[in-house]
Amino acid sequence: MSTRLTIKDVEAPLQQPLGQALISANQWMSSSLLHLMKAKGHDKLTGAHLTFFCHLNCGVTHASEVARRMGISRQAVYKITRELQRIGALELREDPDDKRQKTIIMTDLGERVALDTRVSMAEVEAHLREVVGLRRFESMAQILRLEWGPQLGAETGEAEGQEALTAQALPLSATDFLDAYAIRLGASLPEEATLEALARLQRLHMSVIPFENIDVFLKRGISLTRASLVAKILKGQRGGYCFELNLLYADLLRALGFRVSQHLGRVWIRDPQQTPPRTHLTHIVELEEGRFLTDVGFGARALRAPLNIQTDTPVDDGDGFIRMIAISDDEKMVQRLHKDTWKNQYSFELRPAVDSDLESANHYMATHPESHFRHGLFIGLFHPTGRTGLWNNRLTDRHGDEMTEGDLASFDAWEAILKDRFGISLSLSAVEKELVSNILSNGDGKS
The missing domain is CATH 3.30.2140.20 (Arylamine N-acetyltransferase fold)
Structure with missing residues (x-):
């Protein structure tokens, strides 16, 4: 029996289809933000401009850095930057330390736009909490923050045609x-940028988030x-x-x-x-x-x-x-x-x-082919006196200069250690599981 849908199957639904509801919600969100910003005196901004400001640091930011955060090309960043230059919100200058880099500098107007954008987003969220109730609001937020996977129907490397859509999308604020970072680290984040805070963050990060090359070994791409x-490290609980x-x-x-x-x-x-x-x-x-x-x-x-x-x-x-x-x-x-x-x-x-x-x-x-990360599995996590490591099938636990080690007997043992000692849960295809099983049977990562 065929399960292919026909037009009759999707005609006249009893409720608005989820896809239409999501599109309508995005339009409502974007329009509300634009109206709130207009009420604050920013009547020349577009949705892409607001998204852009969410990815800027205060002070100086490199254009290439913003492009990476937004997932668009530097050309697209320059286009938006020039538009914001014309209204006096940004300046684009050569980096005096590196002529190959362009730096984006917020003007006084740009600083006000950035602040008002955050305030407007907070106002929208407060309205939604009141309309749908706190419990529904929190459930909706949890669902929307999930990783939904790659865009359906998009070819690998098909980024250029998606830039306009990406620039309009509402980012992670x-x-x-x-x-999300505080949740991943299981600790509050510092309020001041001090040496003491930096030292605490570095040590905490290294003791919670593992070093691992699993995706490289499985040829998944990085x-x-x-x-x-x-999506991978904070939401996916990976390293x-x-x-x-x-x-x-x-x-x-x-x-x-x-x-x-x-x-x-x-x-x-x-x-x-x-x-x-x-x-x-x-x-x-x-x-x-x-x-x-x-x-x-x-x-x-x-x-x-x-x-x-x-x-x-x-x-x-x-x-x-x-x-x-x-x-x-x-x-x-x-x-x-x-x-x-x-x-x-x-x-x-x-x-x-x-x-x-x-x-x-x-x-x-x-x-x-000569990258050593392509030929073995390397996972490591630091603890107060040393480091726990997993090199293919060899589990090591170092305390200072003293090392204990042992070999894992099976894929199931490796998978269990990965979850219990490093907090990593994997979903492997049959081909990927075979790749891992083969490298485990060949011995430890030192061979």
Whole structure:
């Protein structure tokens, strides 16, 4: 019997179809926001402009960074920016430190627009709570914040044709982003951008959100858009590797008021014979006390606390001593003391990296046949005195320099450990399960 729908099956429904209801709700939301903003004196703004302001930081923001957060091209960002320039809300300037970058600067008018946008969104939410009741409102919010998967009918890489739709969509607000992060970390977020707050955030992040390369190994592809990272790491209770973890972490820091720059590094933990490529992402934060390296995405014996890049004095980060030394005028090396010997961890360039550098490095690590992340499963999570690791079928638990380890006997054992020790629950296809089972049968990740 055929189950194909005909036009008669969808004619004259008893209630408004859900699709129409969602479209109507989106139109009501957009129109309400525009009317509220007009009442506040902003009568030249469009829905795309309001969405754009939700993705801006106060002060200076790079155009490429906004494009990544919104999931649209830099050309689309420049188009919206020029429109907002004409009404005096934004300025677009060359970055004095990097001529390849464009920076977006809010004017006084832009700051008022950003504030009034947040106020208007709060007014809309308050109205909805009153109309539908608190319980229904909270249920609706939980449903709408779920990850719905990729757009139906869209081809891989079909982003260009979706830019206009994406720009009009209502994004995860700054408040919702911070709320989602706080829930994921299981702790309140700091109210001030201080060194103490940065150290607490770094340690907390590393102890809750695991380092893992499962999607790379399964050849699922790695998206660095903010929406994808939020869906995977915050809502999906997953981890990621350096590009994923550190990009989202940097977004958190900026949302909390930290001044952050991104930098690419070279990994030296296996003492390579030749200079390794720039395949690690890290960040520098500007504070009153100086410039500090902060990193939540290094899979080895990572630094557990922010490290002042302007001194080579060793620091006890709770997992032993770390230090930073200069290896050239524009490159520093992070080292860790291991059994009385300083071991290189990774070097990084002082010159900030642009997003296209990150995209190239991420593409290499996620797709190149020689990327070690393509040939084994690496999962790790830090605890107060060390780190728990899962390299293919080998489970390790390190406390300081002391290591205990054992091999897992089956896929079921691996899946159980993944959930119990790292908080990761996977939904694997038959092909993916076979890939994992095969690599587990080949032995530990050191082979």
